[in-house]
Amino acid sequence: DAGVTQSPTHLIKTRGQHVTLRCSPISGHKSVSWYQQVLGQGPQFIFQYYEKEERGRGNFPDRFSARQFPNYSSELNVNALLLGDSALYLCASGIGAGTDTQYFGPGTRLTVL
């Protein structure tokens, strides 16, 4: 069975631009969470979606938004990119919401110049 997939693998943008990252969960998983991992740090929680509804949000500005589609795939959008948004963006899927083991995708490496 396929694991969590993310696209694109790498992305280079300039300050002020907008970016959309995509994630497909493991088949049968209904929750998707997004994390930002800056070099040398652990993943920082951005959002969790379950059954197309936002179930949790971390301490990130409104420039960050996400949505989940009927097939449970998800998009993370970041507007007005800043240099500090450069990071590895990880998507994780789980069977349910809340306390449930999450399985991570390989991530999207975003570089903002």
Next chain:
Amino acid sequence: DQQVKQNSPSLSVQEGRISILNCDYTNSMFDYFLWYKKYPAEGPTFLISISSIKDKNEDGRFTVFLNKSAKHLSLHIVPSQPGDSAVYFCAASAGNQFYFGTGTSLTVIP
């Protein structure tokens, strides 16, 4: 505010010996704890988890211990193998959000 802390950035262990990775947390509401392993250029891979109602969970060479009174979590790997060399993250959950530590880089020396 770092609610989950891994105070050892790195650890080196001889092949065949025990590796002990430690993790401390501050939030007494955390009720579920996990360990992930991460290789370069890959996403974290789930290793083992433990609920707050338990104090130990084993899966093959991996054992996680939870000391709730000390708010301390540890991962034991016995015996350590060179393929275990990776960055290990502990994570804790209360509700819909997981909090991760900063990771410990484990090197198993052949």
